[in-house]
Amino acid sequence: MIKLETYRSGSLEKHPTVYSYFLPTPINDHWQWGDQTLNLLLEKAAIKLGELNSFARLVPNIDLFIQLHVTKEAVISSRIEGTQTEMEEALLEEEEISPERRNDWIEVKNYINAINQAIQELESLPISSRLIKQTHKILLSSVRGENKLPGEFRNSQNWIGGASLLDAVFIPPNQDYVNELMSDLEKFLHNEEINVPALIKIGIAHYQFETIHPFLDGNGRIGRLLITLFLVDKKVLQKPLLYLSAFFEQNKGLYYDKLTIVRNSNDLLQWLKYFLIGIAETAENATRTLSSILELKSRLEITLSKTFGKRAANANLLLQNLFLNPVVHVKQVQSILDLSYKSANDLINDFVEQNILKEMTGQIRNRVFVFDEYLKMFSLKKNQEPI
Known part of the structure; x- marks a missing residue:
């Protein structure tokens, strides 16, 4: 049993050389909390997701509008990682992109393909290391990531921030622990006996995935996509219309700070509150967007029939x-x-x-x-x- 208020995020372990890495606590366990604010935020997020699902069911040809949501997610999630592609560029053909911007464009296109393929695979594959690796392989199939073991968990130590392990901002667990930790995460996502609400579960899992950092590259994009895939897989989200990258990108520093506070101060509660606020805001914005699209579609159809x-x-x-x-x-x-x-x-x-x-x-x-x-x-x- 893990109580959120007394949760210990992990420990710093000394490597035989000159650095220490962070070894996170396994998460596949029963979870409890007494914080009522978390429950209120969970309820609000669930209501907003319900409204989005209801609205999506009313929209004829809803799949017509999903692709631009996917494109926006690919552009923003890739932008968080440093690419510069704009929405309009992402919709162009490769030969129409200037050579100096083409690598960024390819990365965004790879992510669009990875999202679409992963959503399709959910029909026959559960959320699993296998699905995650397949998605990662598409994401890093060319350009900057092609030498970063596409489709494979890392077999060497990585780090975040800094020029080397000696001045890194954060050093994830040693590669020897990656398979074990990812297996624990996968079991947690599918453990139906622990009665953890789906939104809390994926909030914890996203933090854990980013902390494990199982790939040499592409962890942020895969970790953010994992949120949508899980919610679709568990039928919490009826259609893949909700992506949190726009919420995270509004204040990238805050997003990274919330993750860091968990590791440094064991404060998973603050991360989950931030995460649930993001779910609620994003679902509300997605519903508003669908409503605006329907109004536009109706108005233009009238214009076309008249003129x-x-x-x-x-x-x-x-x-x-x-x-x-x-x-x-x-x-x-x-x-x-x-x-x-x-x-x-x-x-x-x-x-x-x-x-x-x-x-x-x-x-x-x-x-x-x-x-x-x-x-x-x-x-x-x-x-x-x-x-």
């Missing part, structure tokens, strides 16, 4: 496609709708006149058009509230 006459059917098909992929070329529209180049170009120009599409390159040739109002609902700009 496009005989071309309303093609215009509506283009609109539906734009919700799936809000960045297009004339040739893509030509292919999607089976139109001549001129007809596709005319249709796009009419969408521009209606302020539905906006040309984003400023070029005469190879023009790229963006469904601007829709994309702004997922804005990452610092002066706008993340959604």
Whole structure:
């Protein structure tokens, strides 16, 4: 039995050389707490998730809108790790990305593929080291991570912050403990006998995963994705519409501080309170975004039916496609709708006149058009509230 108020996060263990690493306490156990604030935050987070699930069930073709949530998560989660790709760039083709930004773009694309594949795998695989490794392999399949053992737990010591082990901010457990600790984490996630609420369970598991740091690279992105995968796997979240990276990125320092306080001061309660506030805020924002999307969709469908006459059917098909992929070329529209180049170009120009599409390159040739109002609902700009 572990009581949250007296929880001991682990111990510093001396390595035979010159550094000490942190060995976390196993978590697969019964958990208890007496803090009523935690219960209130748990209740609020559960209510907000329930509202998101209910709203998602009411949205026709909900899968149409999931992909941009996934893209936003990939952009933000990768940005936390230092990439510079913007949302609009993530939706472009590789040849349209300037060479100096292409590596960042590939990392984001890898993460999008990793998320989509992991969600699909949940239909046949439980949350497990196997699934986590498969996802990690896709994430690090090229560019900067290709020499960091993609799909494999680390076999050497890593560290966080600093130039070496000698000045590191944090040194995770020695590699000899990784398999054992990850096995404990996996058992904890699937232990139905300990009666720990799912949101508390994944909050503890996320902290533990980040502390174990089982990979040489990509731990942050995989650890944040693990939250969504677990909630979908346990049917707490009906659709993969909730990602916490936007909440964590609002104040990266606070996110890292909350994790560090657990290790330094054994204060898992503060981390869980912060985590549950993040769940509630993120679920509320996701619900608001879905509501705004539906209003936009309804308004534009009325506009198309009133102004496009005989071309309303093609215009509506283009609109539906734009919700799936809000960045297009004339040739893509030509292919999607089976139109001549001129007809596709005319249709796009009419969408521009209606302020539905906006040309984003400023070029005469190879023009790229963006469904601007829709994309702004997922804005990452610092002066706008993340959604």
